[in-house]
Amino acid sequence: MKTAPNLFFSSLCSMFNKLQQKWNVSSGQLFLILCTFAVTGTTTAYISRVATSWVGFDETTFWAWKLALRLSILIFGYQIIILIVSFFFGQFRFFWNYEKKILRRVGLIPKEPIRLAIFASGKGSNAEKIIQYLENHPVVSVSLVLCNRSGAGVLDIAARYGIKTVLISKPQFDNSNEYIQVLKNEGITHIVLAGFLWKIPENLVKAYNNKIVNIHPALLPAYGGKGMYGEKVHQAVINAGEKKSGITIHLVDEHYDNGKRLFQATVEVLSTDNPDTLAEKIHALEHAHYPKVIAEWLKVK
Numbered sequence: 001m002k003t004a005p006n007l008f009f010s011s012l013c014s015m016f017n018k019l020q021q022k023w024n025v026s027s028g029q030l031f032l033i034l035c036t037f038a039v040t041g042t043t044t045a046y047i048s049r050v051a052t053s054w055v056g057f058d059e060t061t062f063w064a065w066k067l068a069l070r071l072s073i074l075i076f077g078y079q080i081i082i083l084i085v086s087f088f089f090g091q092f093r094f095f096w097n098y099e100k101k102i103l104r105r106v107g108l109i110p111k112e113p114i115r116l117a118i119f120a121s122g123k124g125s126n127a128e129k130i131i132q133y134l135e136n137h138p139v140v141s142v143s144l145v146l147c148n149r150s151g152a153g154v155l156d157i158a159a160r161y162g163i164k165t166v167l168i169s170k171p172q173f174d175n176s177n178e179y180i181q182v183l184k185n186e187g188i189t190h191i192v193l194a195g196f197l198w199k200i201p202e203n204l205v206k207a208y209n210n211k212i213v214n215i216h217p218a219l220l221p222a223y224g225g226k227g228m229y230g231e232k233v234h235q236a237v238i239n240a241g242e243k244k245s246g247i248t249i250h251l252v253d254e255h256y257d258n259g260k261r262l263f264q265a266t267v268e269v270l271s272t273d274n275p276d277t278l279a280e281k282i283h284a285l286e287h288a289h290y291p292k293v294i295a296e297w298l299k300v301k
């Protein structure tokens with residue numbers, strides 16, 4: 001049985017682990033970030049307390065003026081103080097990005113462009129729907145298509161829309177940072193897998209932590225995992241006599257078809273269905289939802 005201090009310690013550790021993953025930082029950097037928050041909090045609280053006397057407020061001053069001054073320092077002064085403090089902890093860049101997010105959210109600076117890379121292995125019908133949906137979008141653009149099969153339909157689609165393509169090879173993909181560098185050079189911010197059949201290596205998952213989305217042609221966690229793609233999934237669903245199948249859109253982590261699920265939709269499997277007819281129904285569902293779910297995920301809908 002866990003004692004109270006043990007329980008407290010393990011939940012604290014798990015909270016730190018979650019923060020580390022969310023911010024994609026080392027444990028040393030997480031420590032410096034937390035120090036920045038702590039020092040900023042106490043400094044701001046202190047300044048907000050003494051500032052009333054600095055500006056000459058006393059007990060005769062109307063209480064609402066004092067409250068307004070303290071709140072402005074706590075809300076707005078905090079944002080400036082945190083940047084100053086972060087500088088001394090060597091975390092200015094992290095906090096400047098954090099401040100930019102707030103300024104963007106309140107509309108004080110324009111949204112940063114989102115540049116998508118689509119990874120696909122085959123026909124590319126999903127890729128095409130996504131490209132069409134985001135064409136002329138003010139913030140998002142499909143900037144690169146990466147494919148592992150020469151002659152795949154998705155390469156023609158990319159060419160038709162004037163999108164740059166990269167043909168990738170397995171050894172480099174699995175064992176080097178070559179394609180991460182390509183993505184970074186193109187300013188890619190997010191990755192969309194649209195019928196991409198290779199497992200995403202750990203270095204790429206880390207470089208684009210929570211920024212890779214995948215579509216799977218079944219209702220995960222069923223009918224997922226290694227070797228489960230395209231027609232094989234539909235055949236397995238039919239063989240098992242399932243009455244329904246569907247699609248799952250999820251974030252990508254180091255394991256096959258395992259990341260956080262963002263969306264599912266279902267379709268009926270009829271006794272007359274074969275893998276081709278089921279694939280057709282699944283494709284229709286994918287085309288109707290994937291582009292919209294991507295836009296929602298990117299918060300640009």
Ligand code: GAR
Pocket residue numbers: 120121122123124125126127194195196197215216217228229230233282283286
């Ligand atoms: C889609 O049905 C997609 O869900 C599936 O490949 C098909 C690609 O079609 N992906 C997987 O099976 C991944 N495990 P498309 O090339 O016409 O977009």
